Amino acid sequence: MRPGPLRFAGRGSPLSARQKQTKWIRVDRERVFGITSCVYQALAVLVLRSVHAQHVPQTCTRVHASRRMRTARRAPSCFETHRSALSLWTHRFRAAMLLSMRTKIQRGCGMRARDSRCKRACLVARTALAVCFGATVAGVAAARAEPTFPSKPIHISVPYGAGGVADLTMRLLAQKLTERTKQQVVIENRPGAGGLLSAKAVLEAPADGYTLGVIGNGQAIGMSLFKARPYNVLSDFTLVSMTASFEMLLAVKADSALKTLQDVVAAARKNPKQLNFGAINPGSTQNLSAHLLKQVSGVDVTIIPYKTTPDLVTAVLRGDVDVGFDFYAGLQAVISDNQVRIVATSGEARNPLLRDVPTAKESGFPDYVVTSWNGLASAAGMPADTLAILNQHINAALSDAKLQATASALGMDARGSTPEEMRARMAADVKKWAAVIDKAGIEKQ
Incomplete structure (x- = not known):
């Protein structure tokens, strides 16, 4: 038995070729850039946590201050300072990439061109990830290899x-x-x-x-x-x-x-x-x-x-x-x-x-x-x-x-x-x- 035509959820009419193309492009682009931005964010958080591990936050030195006052007067750590900036950067990065992809879709593109662009986007993302990850690992390894002997x-x-x-x-x-x-x-x-x-x-x-x-x-x-x-x-x-x-x-x-x-x-x-x-x-x-x-x-x-x-x-x-x-x-x-x-x-x-x-x-x-x-x-x-x-x-x-x-x-x-x-x-x-x-x-x- 041959499968029936693809339908939108909640609708009975089959999808046109244009609608199929638009839907799969939307799915592919969101999947690619969703994964890319998440991995970028995870790597950046890993780096910030490594830096934060060596950072000692400044705290209030008054012995009799209350816990609320000590919490309020504590200077933000390196990780806390940059986390909001990291989230904003990730949001902007993803929004810009989605907007660019939406503009190109609106101009119209064939299925073959769409596949080519998606492949290129994936390749660029993977390359960037590899470079970023390699630099991060090399930096951490170099920091750990610093001669601390004898201690x-x-x-x-x-x-x-x-x-x-x-x-x-x-x-x-x-x-x-x-x-x-x-x-x-x-x-x-x-x-x-x-x-x-x-x-x-x-x-x-x-x-x-x-x-x-x-x-x-x-x-x-x-x-x-x-x-x-x-x-x-x-x-x-x-x-x-x-x-x-x-x-x-x-x-x-x-x-x-x-x-x-x-x-x-x-x-x-x-x-x-x-x-x-x-x-x-x-x-x-x-x-x-x-x-x-x-x-x-x-x-x-x-x-x-x-x-x-x-x-x-x-x-x-x-x-x-x-x-x-x-x-x-x-x-x-x-x-x-x-x-x-x-x-x-x-x-x-x-x-x-x-x-x-x-x-x-x-x-x-x-x-x-x-x-x-x-x-x-x-x-x-x-x-x-x-x-x-x-x-x-x-x-x-x-x-x-x-x-x-x-x-x-x-x-x-x-x-x-x-x-x-x-x-x-x-x-x-x-x-x-x-x-x-x-x-x-x-x-x-």
Whole structure:
């Protein structure tokens, strides 16, 4: 059965072609512009609400004013101020578009022309909506991406006791970071257990940049020194920046017949097993540096471990060991008193505080380069923008002239790095010290 002709509601006569065209054009135009104006209004309200969320309305400050008075005297918010203007603009926009469409209809247009114009109107409306929405989202995203880190105190966990080289470095850095970020930077000493206590505190904290830990070549050594380690220094941490480096000093008693590193090696080769090297703690950087010199020079000497640096210094002064291996900070007092003589340093370049002392490379041992270093890291997963801000603050703080002068007086080279440079250095040291430990036959702990 064929459908009957379309009729107006309440009337019995069928619609003419002209009436059909007029009715559907009216329906289409109202649908298009109704949807368009509603979406425009919704987007505008969303933007105003975002602005209003950050706006604090001005209220009456009189304590005993009535609720009605406080309401009456409250200044309108950003959202309230512009809502009426928004409604007026939306009304005018829709009215103007409807009037324009009505005028064109009254002039007459064919069904095909009407379809074309409606399609063009829809396309223009969609394009405008897309541009408006994209600009709104981009603006909100940009506002939310503003660097607000840090907004609370930062904690740095140090795996050594107070007063050590790493502790002094971090305290200098913490002072400058506090000045730059306007947030307190707190040093927390957690010595013991080979640095595991400090590492645990860092790894259990959120990777948000507010809990950092000191790691360096000591952790690189630990990767091969311990049988079972609860973390991997290369995969379980976000490496932020290196902070300082310091080379080893080779010290002999002031009246020793050994004047240079060549004298030490020559005496060891002439009298195998007669010379003694001294350093603290098996597996420490000092201890492994003594093993490394033994390996690269091919000498047969005895390496005696000591518990502390003062114990080592006492052994050198008594003549119990022929050569002691330690950092400048630990030997500074006896160097200043001319009780010991430094025959060589282990860095790439001469120590600024010991300009007359050659490096081991200059003395004919190019493979003997030992530079201990420290850096900062957090648990893995720190956001990239937080990492970038934190790295920038650390590098800027380490570039401070006063900080560098203070660090240099302690025998340290205060210098930052990129996260990538720190990772490359860590990976290289893991490989380097693993080979030294294996060759020395040091028992894993």
